[in-house]
Amino acid sequence: MSVLVYTENWDGKFKKLSYELLSYASGIAGMLNSSVTALSIGDVDTAELESLGKYGASKIISINNEQLKGLDNQAYTAVIGDIAKKLDAKVIVLSNNNTGKALAPRLSVKLKAGIGAGVIRLPSSTDLFTVYKRVYSGNAYANVIIKSEIKILTLAQNSFEVIETGNNATIENLSYALDRSLVKTDIRDVQKQSGKLLLTDAEIVVSGGRGMKSPDNWAPLAELAELLGGATACSRPVSDEGWRPHEEHTGQTGKIIAPNLYIAVGISGATQHIAGVSASKCIVAINTDKDAPIFETAKYGIVGDAMKVLPGLIEAVKSATAG
Amino acid sequence: MKILVCISNVPDTTTKVKFTDNTKLDTAGIQWVINPWDELSLTRALELKDANPGLIESVTVTHVGPVSSEPTIRKALAIGADSAIRVNAESHDAYFVAAQLSEVINSDNFDIILCGIESSDFNGSTVGGMIAEFLKYPSVSAVSGINIENGDITITREIDGGKELISVPQPFVAIVQKGIVKEPRIAAMRGIMMARSKPIKLVEPTDTEPLTEVVSYEMPPKKETCRFIDADKPGELIDILQNEEKVI
Numbered sequence: 419m420s421v422l423v424y425t426e427n428w429d430g431k432f433k434k435l436s437y438e439l440l441s442y443a444s445g446i447a448g449m450l451n452s453s454v455t456a457l458s459i460g461d462v463d464t465a466e467l468e469s470l471g472k473y474g475a476s477k478i479i480s481i482n483n484e485q486l487k488g489l490d491n492q493a494y495t496a497v498i499g500d501i502a503k504k505l506d507a508k509v510i511v512l513s514n515n516n517t518g519k520a521l522a523p524r525l526s527v528k529l530k531a532g533i534g535a536g537v538i539r540l541p542s543s544t545d546l547f548t549v550y551k552r553v554y555s556g557n558a559y560a561n562v563i564i565k566s567e568i569k570i571l572t573l574a575q576n577s578f579e580v581i582e583t584g585n586n587a588t589i590e591n592l593s594y595a596l597d598r599s600l601v602k603t604d605i606r607d608v609q610k611q612s613g614k615l616l617l618t619d620a621e622i623v624v625s626g627g628r629g630m631k632s633p634d635n636w637a638p639l640a641e642l643a644e645l646l647g648g649a650t651a652c653s654r655p656v657s658d659e660g661w662r663p664h665e666e667h668t669g670q671t672g673k674i675i676a677p678n679l680y681i682a683v684g685i686s687g688a689t690q691h692i693a694g695v696s697a698s699k700c701i702v703a704i705n706t707d708k709d710a711p712i713f714e715t716a717k718y719g720i721v722g723d724a725m726k727v728l729p730g731l732i733e734a735v736k737s738a739t740a741g
Numbered sequence: 742m743k744i745l746v747c748i749s750n751v752p753d754t755t756t757k758v759k760f761t762d763n764t765k766l767d768t769a770g771i772q773w774v775i776n777p778w779d780e781l782s783l784t785r786a787l788e789l790k791d792a793n794p795g796l797i798e799s800v801t802v803t804h805v806g807p808v809s810s811e812p813t814i815r816k817a818l819a820i821g822a823d824s825a826i827r828v829n830a831e832s833h834d835a836y837f838v839a840a841q842l843s844e845v846i847n848s849d850n851f852d853i854i855l856c857g858i859e860s861s862d863f864n865g866s867t868v869g870g871m872i873a874e875f876l877k878y879p880s881v882s883a884v885s886g887i888n889i890e891n892g893d894i895t896i897t898r899e900i901d902g903g904k905e906l907i908s909v910p911q912p913f914v915a916i917v918q919k920g921i922v923k924e925p926r927i928a929a930m931r932g933i934m935m936a937r938s939k940p941i942k943l944v945e946p947t948d949t950e951p952l953t954e955v956v957s958y959e960m961p962p963k964k965e966t967c968r969f970i971d972a973d974k975p976g977e978l979i980d981i982l983q984n985e986e987k988v989i
Contacts, residue, residue: 495874514866519858521870527871553863555861604907622989664919700988708969713967713969718967718982
């Protein structure tokens with residue numbers, strides 16, 4: 419018996435979220451007196467695979483199959499499901515990102531395993547396996563019991579601290595005989611910007627709303643984000659107006675993010691926007707209206723015009739980080 | 742070609758939810774709406790039908806819920822769906838709902854099944870993928886575009902830092918997110934009148950054991966009040982973020 423973690427790689431590299439998953443799975447393995455096995459699909463070198471051991475994996479299974487180059491939900495589900503059966507895994511952990519959302523539900527049916535989707539902390543009990551998650555878009559939380567013998571958990575990004583344990587893991591390069599008829603996804607074209615910090619990965623996000631007044635005013639916001647090593651985001655009206663690309667839209671129907679620091683500039687703070695950012699650890703709001711609802715959610719606030727406040731913040735960051 | 746859109750009935754997204762005994766949603770005063778992502782799916786389905794009249798013969802909506810959810814189904818019909826199928830059951834959990842919807846699809850042949858990427862109540866992002874696995878259909882998640890050109894269907898899938906252009910054989914399940922349409926379609930007066938005579942087929946649920954159960958709800962912790970910093974002293978804020986919060 420083992421806790422199985424599906425660790426996703428990006429062009430052969432793991433990201434912080436893979437380490438979060440392993441740290442989380444180690445916590446569960448501790449509760450169950452079990453161990454963590456990491457599964458990696460794709461072309462990942464040995465050194466990178468070994469890094470998974472640091473975060474609690476005691477065994478790493480690596481499958482590198484030409485047929486699994488692009489994400490095919492049905493084929494990936496078959497692979498993960500087979501490995502889970504082979505290991506007699508009782509708990510399977512994936513990220514609550516796009517890939518996890520694509521695979522976990524299929525696995526659930528394949529293994530008849532209940533899902534705790536978007537969990538944010540360790541189960542409060544493993545007797546009655548009880549998980550904790552955000553519901554109603556962050557307006558409430560729920561304790562959910564998973565009653566099936568096998569449990570699938572998808573972990574909300576940035577909700578669990580990475581813990582280094584320094585395990586030595588064994589690596590098994592498995593040649594997996596895939597049923598090729600399962601692969602039905604024909605990827606005709608890929609458009610990808612590489613090297614750009616992704617919004618969902620960013621630990622600091624600077625976000626602009628209608629209070630920015632014009633798409634031409636974004637330079638200081640982008641400069642502040644860059645100085646802080648963060649990413650830029652925006653509210654829904656801004657992306658609807660086409661001032662910024664819709665990939666930047668943060669909120670209930672856009673991206674749900676949980677950075678360490680979220681700076682909302684000229685965003686009034688509609689419920690739908692808050693739903694996408696309320697899990698951030700520290701929220702700072704800058705708005706001309708002192709009664710704007712964003713200040714009910716923010717921990718720190720500045721009442722003032724974005725175009726006057728941003729240059730001051732930029733200077734302050736520069737002098738704070740200089741020397 | 743027939744399109745099926747799965748819809749969920751959820752509290753209006755501006756609702757401040759409350760619970761009775763921490764276990765039951767207090768429904769007093771709640772406005773119920775079509776789940777926002779399902780509304781986007783429905784809008785795209787109708788656009789595709791309008792643009793390909795010979796190819797797409799119908800758009801059907803389906804929902805698992807008691808009779809009290811019929812106003813939301815009527816809304817979908819008023820927006821333009823041709824017919825509806827309601828599975829007469831409370832939605833116990835995602836697995837239960839997906840099992841019911843799979844039966845609906847099994848008993849009638851649909852070529853394209855659209856689901857919103859999540860529901861704004863349980864935020865699970867699970868029903869669409871479950872349906873696909875029940876039926877052994879291909880599924881594509883994080884779909885921000887579906888286009889038909891000369892009968893060829895292409896799907897845009899969002900990936901980290903970009904997008905992919907994909908095709909999969911029919912029937913398939915597409916799990917739809919923002920970007921699929923610019924704005925949800927709104928019901929016009931004519932649509933509302935016509936919706937009254939459109940059929941809602943009633944189906945009794947199959948016996949499926951739910952795999953999960955919500956045992957209690959909690960409200961988010963009360964937030965401390967916002968600490969305001971003088972607009973002329975940005976250095977003070979940066980100092981707090983650096984030395985007290987340690988986030989920069």
